[in-house]
Amino acid sequence: MAEVALKGVTKKFGSTVAVDDVTLTVEDGAFVVLLGPTGAGKTTMLRLISGLERPDAGDIVISGRSVIGETPAQRDVAMVFQQYSLYPHMSVRDNLAFPLRSPILRTPEDEIKRKIAEVAEVLHISHKLDNKATALSGGEMQRVSIGRALVRDPAIYLMDEPLSSLDAKLRADLRIELKRIQASLGATLLYVTHDQIEAMTMATHIGVLDEGKLVQFGAPRDIYENPVSLYVADRLGLPRINRLPADLFAGAPSGAKTIGLRPEHIQQGDGKPAKVVRVEHLGDQTRLHLDLDGHAVVTLSDAHTPLEPGDTLAIQPRNALYFDAAGARIA
Amino acid sequence: MSGYSVTEPSSTQKWVAGVLVIGYALITLMPLLWILATGFKSSADSIAYPPKVTFQPTLEGYVNLFTTQTRQTPEYLDAHPPQTWYEEIVHDKGMVIAGPSRFGERFMNSVIIGFGSTFLSVFLGTLAAYAFSRYRIPLKDDLLFFILSTRMMPPIAVAIPIFLMFRNLGLSDTHTGMILLYTAVNLSLSVWLLKGFIDEIPREYEEAALIDGYTRFQAFTKVVLPQAATGIAATAIFCLIFAWNEYAFAVLLTSGTAQTAPPFIPTIIGNGGQDWPAVAAGATLFLLPVMVFTILLRKHLLRGITFGAVRK
Ligand SMILES: Nc1ncnc2c1ncn2[C@@H]1O[C@H](COP(=O)(O)OP(=O)(O)O)[C@@H](O)[C@H]1O
Numbered sequence: 214m215a216e217v218a219l220k221g222v223t224k225k226f227g228s229t230v231a232v233d234d235v236t237l238t239v240e241d242g243a244f245v246v247l248l249g250p251t252g253a254g255k256t257t258m259l260r261l262i263s264g265l266e267r268p269d270a271g272d273i274v275i276s277g278r279s280v281i282g283e284t285p286a287q288r289d290v291a292m293v294f295q296q297y298s299l300y301p302h303m304s305v306r307d308n309l310a311f312p313l314r315s316p317i318l319r320t321p322e323d324e325i326k327r328k329i330a331e332v333a334e335v336l337h338i339s340h341k342l343d344n345k346a347t348a349l350s351g352g353e354m355q356r357v358s359i360g361r362a363l364v365r366d367p368a369i370y371l372m373d374e375p376l377s378s379l380d381a382k383l384r385a386d387l388r389i390e391l392k393r394i395q396a397s398l399g400a401t402l403l404y405v406t407h408d409q410i411e412a413m414t415m416a417t418h419i420g421v422l423d424e425g426k427l428v429q430f431g432a433p434r435d436i437y438e439n440p441v442s443l444y445v446a447d448r449l450g451l452p453r454i455n456r457l458p459a460d461l462f463a464g465a466p467s468g469a470k471t472i473g474l475r476p477e478h479i480q481q482g483d484g485k486p487a488k489v490v491r492v493e494h495l496g497d498q499t500r501l502h503l504d505l506d507g508h509a510v511v512t513l514s515d516a517h518t519p520l521e522p523g524d525t526l527a528i529q530p531r532n533a534l535y536f537d538a539a540g541a542r543i544a
Numbered sequence: 545m546s547g548y549s550v551t552e553p554s555s556t557q558k559w560v561a562g563v564l565v566i567g568y569a570l571i572t573l574m575p576l577l578w579i580l581a582t583g584f585k586s587s588a589d590s591i592a593y594p595p596k597v598t599f600q601p602t603l604e605g606y607v608n609l610f611t612t613q614t615r616q617t618p619e620y621l622d623a624h625p626p627q628t629w630y631e632e633i634v635h636d637k638g639m640v641i642a643g644p645s646r647f648g649e650r651f652m653n654s655v656i657i658g659f660g661s662t663f664l665s666v667f668l669g670t671l672a673a674y675a676f677s678r679y680r681i682p683l684k685d686d687l688l689f690f691i692l693s694t695r696m697m698p699p700i701a702v703a704i705p706i707f708l709m710f711r712n713l714g715l716s717d718t719h720t721g722m723i724l725l726y727t728a729v730n731l732s733l734s735v736w737l738l739k740g741f742i743d744e745i746p747r748e749y750e751e752a753a754l755i756d757g758y759t760r761f762q763a764f765t766k767v768v769l770p771q772a773a774t775g776i777a778a779t780a781i782f783c784l785i786f787a788w789n790e791y792a793f794a795v796l797l798t799s800g801t802a803q804t805a806p807p808f809i810p811t812i813i814g815n816g817g818q819d820w821p822a823v824a825a826g827a828t829l830f831l832l833p834v835m836v837f838t839i840l841l842r843k844h845l846l847r848g849i850t851f852g853a854v855r856k
């Protein structure tokens with residue numbers, strides 16, 4: 214395992230700037246999650262590191278050496294693709310063995326056998342090893358794809374939304390499983406996703422991407438509590454942060470245009486009256502949809518709340534986040 | 545039940561479908577059955593009227609196809625009794641075998657030229673299609689259009705320039721010449737068909753192989769080729785069928801050494817009366833290679849023939 218650093222990396226496709234002057238260090242043993250919506254440049258970033266794309270500017274350093282001139286094979290990275298990475302003409306076993314049989318590794322067959330058994334065990338696919346890759350469910354395919362990376366011992370694992378095609382239950386299981394595997398191997402892992410839960414639960418560091426730019430990088434808790442902009446604040450937290458005009462409540466710092474209110478920033482019982490529009494019982498959460506002077510506000514409440522649509526509830530901000538007209542955080 | 549029902553067909557439906565398919569097959573296969581049967585008839589049976597459906601089968605047609613014969617006096621025939629079953633067939637007609645006919649050679653020419661040009665068309669076509677599919681090539685669309693345009697007129701339209709060119713280059717009546725010619729004609733089809741198939745293979749497969757430590761060429765042979773097998777098989781069959789059946793250029797450019805079976809088979813008719821059993825025997829044998837080749841590649845073909853439409 215090794216440290217991977219991007220230094221001022223830019224990649225353009227025609228007039229689209231897919232990755233815009235990104236500087237980022239993935240420390241040895243870190244689990245870094247890049248979070249951003251579709252089109253933010255997540256896939257491009259992984260392709261740049263793996264050598265499938267060449268940057269227009271900047272440098273990429275793996276274990277202290279610049280890899281710009283190296284082929285993907287020389288860079289010693291393993292990658293799990295968003296889709297399509299199992300070879301349909303091979304069995305599951307051969308798919309897993311494929312990286313080990315490469316001319317660079319040339320692993321002896323008995324060791325291949327041992328490694329495959331090990332990885333298959335961890336990913337619960339031992340009973341599927343002799344299936345054709347096409348005779349698997351979506352979840353199994355994705356686990357085999359992850360397995361194909363895990364059989365190797367590369368400088369860094371790159372994973373491109375590996376769980377996005379799975380159902381919720383499997384996603385939750387694999388999230389925990391992946392985190393456990395990474396921790397036990399001490400692996401360096403760069404994982405991209407648009408799913409904030411994956412980011413919050415697995416990452417040691419989160420990087421937030423906005424149209425190719427890395428807008429914030431830090432520990433999950435830190436990014437959640439101290440977002441640098443409204444964009445970043447929007448990426449984390451369920452229900453999403455509420456945006457209200459800053460002048461709705463007294464006490465906004467000068468220059469503030471928007472107040473960002475997470476559920477925990479909303480104190481119930483005092484302040485301005487808001488009308489309850491809807492009460493959603495999600496099981497683990499109970500969400501209150503409120504109407505505050507014509508602005509929609511969503512917050513959480515007790516599971517056994519007596520509130521019903523039509524009731525009135527007084528609310529006021531507590532330690533809220535303030536943003537200027539451009540969306541940058543000011544307090 | 546609607547025409548788009550997704551339920552199992554009822555047994556009546558299966559029956560009706562079965563009868564229709566068998567009936568249709570009988571009608572379309574009739575000429576083939578007739579050729580097959582005629583090959584085993586005697587000369588007299590082959591021209592009998594009304595046509596004979598049941599007859600005493602004989603290998604006379606096949607013996608005539610593979611041998612040349614001369615008539616001999618009864619004394620000579622008595623002095624030289626037949627040694628083998630085929631000599632006996634000929635002997636009974638008052639003839640002796642003078643030597644092998646040219647059919648075997650011509651047939652081999654067809655095999656060499658047909659399969660040789662098919663191999664070359666598919667080999668070159670696969671490489672070109674891969675390059676067109678995967679690399680940024682200047683003027684790519686124009687080049688592809690140019691390649692397609694070589695098939696926009698019937699090849700025989702350029703027969704005269706090709707004839708002259710072949711004569712000047714010493715390619716007339718050579719295997720090399722015919723292989724090159726058929727490859728040139730088939731290549732545009734091959735490039736276009738295969739490009740379609742290769743375009744359908746996601747690049748991520750090769751990219752995964754590159755990251756896993758393989759070279760681009762290894763990714764091509766280990767990942768792209770196996771997945772393009774369907775397309776390669778379908779393309780090979782199209783190429784073989786064209787090269788195997790081609791008649792016009794074969795007549796024009798070959799006469800001896802490299803003559804293929806199509807121009808040769810009709811000449812059998814002239815050899816001492818109208819020997820329909822021998823012609824039918826030749827036609828039967830001529831049909832076999834394409835049939836066997838197609839059957840061997842059948843499992844790829846079904847998916848291939850839909851041009852990738854149902855690959856998923
Ligand atoms: N090969 C390419 N050619 C042209 N544009 C591309 C290419 N790859 C990515 N892009 C563009 O770059 C931007 C970032 O894409 P991508 O990295 O795939 O985003 P993400 O993975 O975050 O959804 C998008 O606007 C996308 O359209």
Ligand SMILES: [Mg+2]
Pocket residue numbers: 255256257295373
């Ligand atoms: Mg992507």
